[in-house]
Amino acid sequence: MNQSKSRLAYLLILPVVLYVMAFIVYPVFNVIQMSFTDRLLTDPSSGNFVGLASYRKIFTDPVTLTALKNTCVYVLGGVALTMLLGILVGQVLSCSTPFTSITTGLILIPWALPPVIIASVWKWMLHPQMGIINDILMKSRLIDKVIPFLSDPKKALFVLVAVLAWRLFPFQGIMVSAAIKGIPQERYEAAMVDGANVFQRFFYITIPGIKFLLMTTSLMNTIWILNSIALVLIMTGGGPLHYTELISTHLYKTGFKYYRFGEASVLSVANFIIILILSILYLYLFRSSWKRVVTKR
């Protein structure tokens, strides 16, 4: 029975493992290998081993350095802002009134819709002349000159971070509220008896209670942000003048505008490394939570 059971288990899992090997693991190795070549999409005789030449070319390119810096701002800013808003919203949604459950149902909509839609809506609303945001700000006399949100080099990246957080915070909030509801009520009551104020209760009970969730969701958000390119590609296309260029948009342009597959592969590898470093960083920051989880198993 036991032997047939584990044979069956392998049989059930085999298709998934083979598929993932072929369509993710193989391409990952393929791109690492390609990053050491001079592959050009348009030239079949290319693809010769050139060692680190593509790496040297890519990392001495000022656009790459800008893209690296922007990616860090975009990812860390997006994750941090989402987390802050998520905790705030989660606190509110964890109180049960009839209205909070309706809110929970409705605010997930932006999460379900394609990023392409989100990008186009915001691109329009942020437009200097046609956009309602400038119009409302002007009419309420908060500003006296329109703000070119997406074409101002100093602001564009931060505006993108805000749109990103807008896309991610409702989901984060719902997760946080679920985690807060899971914290035993007695802890709060005991703390109140001991005279802990709102802030003490928040920092000593709520935060430790949702730390594990914050780690998993931040990791999910980071990966999502690094892998979603549509938002930036449609809203600014990396402009003005590379001020919102990310590794991913730079990669797309190098690969499919200039067909330099070898150099684009180097940027893929850079993207992998960023994901890896950030994952390790999160695991380190939240080590106390996951260690507890791991040892429990």
Added chain:
Amino acid sequence: MSITKNVRNKNLMVDLFCVVILVVVLVPFAWIFISSFKSYEAVQKIPIEYFPKKPTLETYEFILFNYRFGSWPRYLLNSLKISVITTVIVTMFASLSGYAFSRFKFKGAASLLILLLITQMFPGPSILIPMYKFICTLNLLDTHLALILINIAFTLPFAVWMSIGSYENIPADLEEAAYIDGCSLMGAYWKVVFPVSKIGLISVALYTFIISWAEFIFSLVIIESPEKMTVALKLGSMVSEMTVHWNEISAATVVVSLPLLAFFMWAQKYFIRGMVAGAVKE
């Protein structure tokens, strides 16, 4: 101050805050919805005309029946075909392997699970280049099959994790009882476990559908023929045109969102439960 009054005040604050959240989240969609009933002249107006003076369905009619460049019903069918096939395949394989992972002890289970977790990090632009090359080698450039294969690869790892979570909530005694009554292993799965795990599988299906419906960048490099475009791809290209027809984009957005929202509204209760079970559980 009495306790009840205190509670009422707190609830009022909570509700007020909820209103703020709803406004922030829903205003963009309300704007799109309202604008879809405007003509091109009305969206071009400066100062902005917030509510259409003459609401019209002409933009919908135009999008759905006489669109200049191609046909929206076709794009919708393309997207529907790709997303439905992807969702059926992913849900099936994720449920089977999720079942195996959660019920059977076997060598290598832990390392395979970690492999799935790691592969989840790579989808997206990072493997755009090698995936494109791979699809070329398979001779699948400019086909919907290529997009289906890619969407499956990107959703499968997380779908497996989600379905493991849903099986963990079902007590194993259920199948033990079925064995005793003479069911085979797979018999117990189909007759006993599958019906109970439906809720979990609905959330897997919803997740897969949302991702496939939204997929943009791979469609952008793989699809060449205009008639093979997906809705996300078409919308993206409309926004990037020289003169942007915002009323058309609004109507198209509403049309593109409807199937998704219908599925989502129906399934989201299960979905939140499924996602939360995966991420909160320690």
